[in-house]
Amino acid sequence: MDIPRFISTHRKLLLVGFLVLILIFITTFPLYARASHIRLLTTILIYVVLAVSWALFSGTTGYMSLAPAAFFGLGIYTMALLQKELPFFLIIPIGGLVAFAFALLIGLVTLRLRGIYFAIFTFGLVIFMTEIIQYLETRLWGQHGQHITPIDNEPLLYTMLVLVVVTVLATYLIRRSRYGLALLSIGGNEEAAEHMGINTTRTKVFIFAISSFFMGATGVIAAPSLIYVNANIAFSTYYSFMPIFMAIFGGMGQIYGPIIGAVIFGYLEKTLRAQLFSYFMLGFGIIMVAVILFLPNGIVGLVPTLQDKIWGPVPALRKEKTWKATAAGILNILGGIVQVIGSIILFMGSGFLAQFARLEFISGFIGWLAGLYIAVAIVLIILGLTAILGGICALRRSSWRLGLAGSICALFSPAFILGIPAIILIILGKDEFEYVVEGGQTEQHANT
Amino acid sequence: MAERILSLIIVGILQGGVYGLLAMGLSLQYGVCRVINITHGEFIMLGAVLTYILHIGFDVNPLLAPVILGPLLFGLGFLLQATLFRTLKAWAPSPAVFEGNALLAAFGVLYIIEHFARITWGGKLMPSYYLADLVSFLGIDFVKNQFVTFAIALALGIAVYLFLSRSRMGRAIRATAEDPGTAGLMGVNTNMILAFSFGLGALLAGVGGALVSTKIAVSTGMGFSNTVLALIVVVLGGLGSIPGSFVAGILIGIVSMLVAGLWEPILTVPVYYAMLMILLLVRPTGILGKK
Amino acid sequence: MSWKEAKQSSMRILEGQGVTKYFGGLAAVSHVDFHVDKGEIMGMIGPNGAGKTTLFNLISAALPLSSGEIRFKGQKLNGLKPHQICKMGVSRTFQETKVFANMPVLQNVLVGAFFGSPNRVLGADATREATQALEFVGLSAMSTTPVKDLTLANQKRVEVARALATKPEVLLLDELMAGLTPAEVSEAMELVRKIRDKGITVFMVEHVMKAIMGICGRIMVLHHGEKIADGTPQEIAANKTVIEIYLGEEIRAGS
Numbered sequence: 001m002d003i004p005r006f007i008s009t010h011r012k013l014l015l016v017g018f019l020v021l022i023l024i025f026i027t028t029f030p031l032y033a034r035a036s037h038i039r040l041l042t043t044i045l046i047y048v049v050l051a052v053s054w055a056l057f058s059g060t061t062g063y064m065s066l067a068p069a070a071f072f073g074l075g076i077y078t079m080a081l082l083q084k085e086l087p088f089f090l091i092i093p094i095g096g097l098v099a100f101a102f103a104l105l106i107g108l109v110t111l112r113l114r115g116i117y118f119a120i121f122t123f124g125l126v127i128f129m130t131e132i133i134q135y136l137e138t139r140l141w142g143q144h145g146q147h148i149t150p151i152d153n154e155p156l157l158y159t160m161l162v163l164v165v166v167t168v169l170a171t172y173l174i175r176r177s178r179y180g181l182a183l184l185s186i187g188g189n190e191e192a193a194e195h196m197g198i199n200t201t202r203t204k205v206f207i208f209a210i211s212s213f214f215m216g217a218t219g220v221i222a223a224p225s226l227i228y229v230n231a232n233i234a235f236s237t238y239y240s241f242m243p244i245f246m247a248i249f250g251g252m253g254q255i256y257g258p259i260i261g262a263v264i265f266g267y268l269e270k271t272l273r274a275q276l277f278s279y280f281m282l283g284f285g286i287i288m289v290a291v292i293l294f295l296p297n298g299i300v301g302l303v304p305t306l307q308d309k310i311w312g313p314v315p316a317l318r319k320e321k322t323w324k325a326t327a328a329g330i331l332n333i334l335g336g337i338v339q340v341i342g343s344i345i346l347f348m349g350s351g352f353l354a355q356f357a358r359l360e361f362i363s364g365f366i367g368w369l370a371g372l373y374i375a376v377a378i379v380l381i382i383l384g385l386t387a388i389l390g391g392i393c394a395l396r397r398s399s400w401r402l403g404l405a406g407s408i409c410a411l412f413s414p415a416f417i418l419g420i421p422a423i424i425l426i427i428l429g430k431d432e433f434e435y436v437v438e439g440g441q442t443e444q445h446a447n448t
Numbered sequence: 449m450a451e452r453i454l455s456l457i458i459v460g461i462l463q464g465g466v467y468g469l470l471a472m473g474l475s476l477q478y479g480v481c482r483v484i485n486i487t488h489g490e491f492i493m494l495g496a497v498l499t500y501i502l503h504i505g506f507d508v509n510p511l512l513a514p515v516i517l518g519p520l521l522f523g524l525g526f527l528l529q530a531t532l533f534r535t536l537k538a539w540a541p542s543p544a545v546f547e548g549n550a551l552l553a554a555f556g557v558l559y560i561i562e563h564f565a566r567i568t569w570g571g572k573l574m575p576s577y578y579l580a581d582l583v584s585f586l587g588i589d590f591v592k593n594q595f596v597t598f599a600i601a602l603a604l605g606i607a608v609y610l611f612l613s614r615s616r617m618g619r620a621i622r623a624t625a626e627d628p629g630t631a632g633l634m635g636v637n638t639n640m641i642l643a644f645s646f647g648l649g650a651l652l653a654g655v656g657g658a659l660v661s662t663k664i665a666v667s668t669g670m671g672f673s674n675t676v677l678a679l680i681v682v683v684l685g686g687l688g689s690i691p692g693s694f695v696a697g698i699l700i701g702i703v704s705m706l707v708a709g710l711w712e713p714i715l716t717v718p719v720y721y722a723m724l725m726i727l728l729l730v731r732p733t734g735i736l737g738k739k
Numbered sequence: 740m741s742w743k744e745a746k747q748s749s750m751r752i753l754e755g756q757g758v759t760k761y762f763g764g765l766a767a768v769s770h771v772d773f774h775v776d777k778g779e780i781m782g783m784i785g786p787n788g789a790g791k792t793t794l795f796n797l798i799s800a801a802l803p804l805s806s807g808e809i810r811f812k813g814q815k816l817n818g819l820k821p822h823q824i825c826k827m828g829v830s831r832t833f834q835e836t837k838v839f840a841n842m843p844v845l846q847n848v849l850v851g852a853f854f855g856s857p858n859r860v861l862g863a864d865a866t867r868e869a870t871q872a873l874e875f876v877g878l879s880a881m882s883t884t885p886v887k888d889l890t891l892a893n894q895k896r897v898e899v900a901r902a903l904a905t906k907p908e909v910l911l912l913d914e915l916m917a918g919l920t921p922a923e924v925s926e927a928m929e930l931v932r933k934i935r936d937k938g939i940t941v942f943m944v945e946h947v948m949k950a951i952m953g954i955c956g957r958i959m960v961l962h963h964g965e966k967i968a969d970g971t972p973q974e975i976a977a978n979k980t981v982i983e984i985y986l987g988e989e990i991r992a993g994s
Binding site: 178181182184185188189191192193194195196197198199200 | 825
């Protein structure tokens with residue numbers, strides 16, 4: 001069962017193929033999807049850019065910027081103000097440049113100092129912008145809020161797609177370049193980085209400004225779908241929290257981490273907005289804290305750990321493999337598959353229900369039900385995946401603990417009957433795993 | 449005109465005292481626990497909203513509400529430090545990583561508290577005015593509760609200052625803030641001290657919130673802007689300096705009243721922000737701060 | 740300037756005059772004059788808190804001078820920033836090993852190779868430099884290991900390799916031997932000699948007497964921020980004041 005080896009040798013090819021598929025999927029999306037879905041996809045892409053550009057600076061240097069909302073809002077207002085003067089495509093880079101300029105200013109003042117000042121400043125920047133814009137609107141421009149002429153869904157989607165490609169490409173190139181090395185060094189130990197010849201202030205300011213450029217450009221593209229904005233809408237702290245949350249959840253260390261986070265939570269967020277907004281934010285807040293505590297490297301950070309544990313090298317057997325653990329493994333995998341399928345059904349069901357949630361007279365209850373479906377679906381997916389991974393461990397005899405955990409998870413599925421014998425068999429077959437020294441595996445690299 | 453400016457300045461000082469109180473807790477939390485508690489505003493909000501509930505719902509005198517709220521919020525802050533931040537600190541590979549993680553975790557907690565409050569109490573405005581009648585001072589009319597809240601804030605501020613400088617626990621707190629490792633070696637229960645300080649900071653925030661509620665209508669969404677205010681005051685006064693927070697609070701109070709009265713109320717925050725940026729350019733450690 | 744003075748100052752690759760640093764009212768370093776000749780291994784000793792690391796921090800510009808002057812190859816270093824000083828040719832290691840813990844060993848050293856020289860370095864050249872530096876300190880086998888998984892001794896080697904990759908003319912070593920076993924100390928001493936043989940001037944702070952006495956050509960002694968002695972190991976070992984300080988410390992520590 002050497003899937004992992006196949007994956008790693010043909011890694012680049014598979015990745016390129018995967019990306020091409022995604023691009024094709026998105027480009028042809030409007031052909032078979034409804035308008036609301038197109039808007040959903042565009043929103044997800046917006047979050048992708050925000051999360052990826054946030055992670056570019058904050059994920060590498062460790063300087064936590066709480067300001068994405070400020071730059072995003074700047075982009076929105078740039079569009080609002082210039083929509084009649086200039087063509088849409090020209091406003092996009094201008095919005096980016098406005099954000100860039102602001103970021104340069106803030107960065108030059110605060111990035112010379114310790115990280116906390118930077119965090120505090122970026123935190124307050126959102127309020128700062130809200131008030132300034134409100135002032136300008138009431139005193140100078142004489143109107144509250146701005147109306148933005150809507151643009152069709154398809155062009156917006158494609159424009160956003162282009163921006164996503166540009167952002168991800170730029171991020172990838174930066175991370176791979178010496179700039180990326182400099183950023184990581186600053187995050188690793190800023191004093192040492194400076195002593196090795198890195199002009200830390202210049203690097204920080206520049207990359208911070210670049211990441212803000214993308215946030216501003218995104219704001220311009222997001223504006224037409226909002227139709228009406230005022231300072232509070234454009235500069236809502238929500239647009240700081242969500243990208244950060246998505247990047248943290250997905251994992252800041254890799255490029256695709258924030259993308260994964262953005263896709264997952266962009267979808268969840270849109271699927272159940274108004275009714276249960278506060279409940280969802282409460283839930284997201286809890287997840288955020290949990291992730292920072294237990295998964296500081298995000299989901300993506302789990303991958304190497306899991307890879308090692310599950311597919312890692314398995315030392316030579318002392319005992320022979322019997323049917324016990326193998327059967328347990330198979331049961332785990334089956335139970336896990338059932339759980340995953342069940343959760344997919346629930347997700348679809350909740351989306352279905354959410355359509356009805358718009359009907360006034362039953363909206364409250366239906367909304368709750370849909371929310372419940374989603375919550376259960378999320379739990380089921382986690383259990384299901386654990387069960388499947390546990391099953392693989394059992395088959396390979398690579399980790400008894402994970403195998404047992406998988407069996408326990410399989411217990412909580414609609415097919416719990418599978419879980420009971422799985423647990424029993426795994427416990428009986430424990431000695432087949434025994435040569436693995438749990439956690440005591442000595443240093444991979446001998447010391448001189 | 450001069451009278452107007454004078455009245456603005458006086459109100460500014462009176463308001464500023466409360467700002468100082470709001471910031472003191474934050475300063476304490478950063479100075480001792482090294483956590484930039486961006487949730488601070490939510491504690492202020494809780495103090496304010498709960499005071500409203502006690503005042504309007506149960507006829508409790510808002511100035512006495514802190515007696516009930518104080519321990520509650522103290523406990524909440526205590527718990528937060530003793531569980532979340534302590535664990536983050538223990539598991540973080542370096543202080544820089546800890547500060548970053550603590551900030552993000554606090555961001556998460558901010559959303560938890562704010563939305564929990566919204567779900568429970570809704571987003572409406574909650575007016576809970578108290579002692580809102582006028583009193584005359586130096587020939588100018590002021591609102592009575594400005595003086596009262598200032599007096600309470602000042603008294604509390606002095607009490608905290610004395611506590612920190614004279615009492616045994618205060619010394620332990622200062623020692624832990626200065627050098628936790630050595631303090632631990634000298635027998636100080638640093639975990640307890642950290643949790644206590646955080647709780648104390650939360651308590652001060654709650655009391656501040658109670659005071660604020662007597663003057664303006666509050667709501668569950670007021671936390672964020674108050675956090676920004678407290679942060680600006682703390683940085684201006686110097687991170688970790690309690691007297692600095694108070695002085696900076698008064699300064700900000702004066703500036704805010706002058707800007708609001710003579711120029712534009714909306715521009716108060718941008719003005720502080722600009723002030724702060726200029727200050728940081730010139731004197732990075734704040735007015736009274738130490739590095 | 741006489742011929743002798745001219746020759747002297749051209750041999751002095753690193754020197755300081757009246758170097759002073761105040762923290763609040765306290766002088767951590769007080770009017771210290773020092774010089775390091777090109778090609779030598781210069782040592783600096785002194786009791787804890789004597790100001791040795793502070794002096795290094797002043798040279799590398801991690802801290803600004805309160806007064807005085809530090810010159811490298813005749814050029815004033817006052818007011819420059821650490822990254823500029825590194826590019827000029829002065830590199831250092833740190834007392835509390837400041838490695839980039841989550842990066843692999845090779846990447847750590849690559850940082851030095853890429854950014855340590857004043858000119859733009861091509862990727863291939865940097866990799867070559869880094870690999871050579873790793874070989875020099877004996878860590879080639881571990882180039883892909885994350886540094887946090889290494890022993891202290893090896894982490895220190897990574898720091899040295901990283902500093903060497905910046906192609907320095909002067910290398911400041913801050914307590915390289917701290918925390919090493921006697922066997923590791925001997926290995927470290929060998930490494931320092933190899934560095935000197937490559938033409939790099941070494942200025943090292945140490946507490947481990949065997950090392951300092953064994954490899955340094957000259958030693959300076961700091962106490963309470965002031966330089967109290969300067970000379971060959973033999974002269975220092977025989978210096979009454981120095982003996983008093985160290986013996987005094989020992990007696991106080993024992994009582």
